[in-house]
Amino acid sequence: MTAARPAPVVVGLDGSPDASAAALLAAEEAGRRGAPLELLLAFPWPAGTRVPAPEGFDGRAAMHVMAELVLETAADELRRRFPGLSVRSRLVEGKAPDVLVAAARSAQLVCLGSRSTGSLEDAVLGSTAAAVARAAECPVLVVPLRARITVTGRSGVVVGVDGPEDDAALGAAFAAAAARGCPLVAVHTWRHPVPGPAHLALDPLVGAEAAQRREESLLADLVAPWATRLPEVPVRQVVERARAAEVLLSAALTAELLVVGRRHRPGGVLGTLRSTTNAVLHRAGCPVQVVPVTEPARPPAGAPA
Known part of the structure; x- marks a missing residue:
């Protein structure tokens, strides 16, 4: 009997530095678990949506190309840094929290960056990370970007x-x-x-x-x-x-x-x-x-x- 393929580790991307940090950590987690890594980018503009752009340009089409480029670049970099790791990518229409929560139903772990500023506004309104952590069916790994207070040699x-x-x-x-x-x-x-x-x-x-x-x-x-x-x-x-x-x-x-x-x-x-x-x-x-x-x-x- 063929062994069941392990559920993927999913990471949400959006082109930001904290999402890139989350992708690196997600790749490490996937390697530890012997699981495939899935890069997921939520595209919030459904077909027919008008995206503001200079006259003569299709704003939505341009954003779609940019999103595909973000995924392709990230996948290439992770395959280079983690040879042997199975990396696949998906561009999915929808709001980021909804897309990631849906992906969590068939994942063993969802990783994403936190853009939290720690301000009251951020806490009340909620970030994508907080929204996904509240609703996902699998564990969620939230990776902060704290460049000014980074502790090297973290352990434990x-x-x-x-x-x-x-x-x-x-x-x-x-x-x-x-x-x-x-x-x-x-x-x-x-x-x-x-x-x-x-x-x-x-x-x-x-x-x-x-x-x-x-x-x-x-x-x-x-x-x-x-x-x-x-x-x-x-x-x-x-x-x-x-x-x-x-x-x-x-x-x-x-x-x-x-x-x-x-x-x-x-x-x-x-x-x-x-x-x-x-x-x-x-x-x-x-x-x-x-x-x-x-x-x-x-x-x-x-x-x-």
Whole structure:
């Protein structure tokens, strides 16, 4: 029986420097995984659309030629730099988020650059990277371009672990660390459900020391199965009473990859802004891999606890 062909690693291109950086990282990932690389460029002007151009020029046709040139140039460069890697390209009509989310249905990883400025406007409106990371069915690797704060010699993988629902993210982080031959830092944060000193009077079991030990035990239990499967990966466990995004960003200052889970958060735009995943996507200086995770099932209203 012929072995099934591995799903591709897909990278979104648009001719920008950060997309080019994402393409290089995507090629490295495809090589590690033994997967083909697919270059994808979304063409937002459907047939019949009038694209502004000097008189006598067909603006849409000119943009189409430029898009094909971007794909061809990128494919040639990647084949030169990564001999033996299977590289194919596609030009698809549609908006970039829609095209990439559709491609994610048959991909094992989608890579794309982040144009985030970290400004409030960018956070509220959302970038293509954030839109794809929210909706893609496969993991999404977002590659930032931070030329002014580049750390050379990055090493290590950092993963955020909230609870059992983050097992897929933890597995992806272990696999990434094993493929790179580097250590893994598993980060778990916690906060008291009752603010201030009131929790001490309400329940001695949620005192800071007891809570810290409980959370350390939780993380150890979640890490243990993966550490048994991949014993070659050195793991350091970090448990802090703090906001998750701040601790993850600090732990990833010199890391080569930060892995976080993505779960649905109701609440529209403001709910999205509060999520740890969006916070690190907008502020991390290293690539961020966003892994879809499953929310724990909740009992129906009125059901016995």
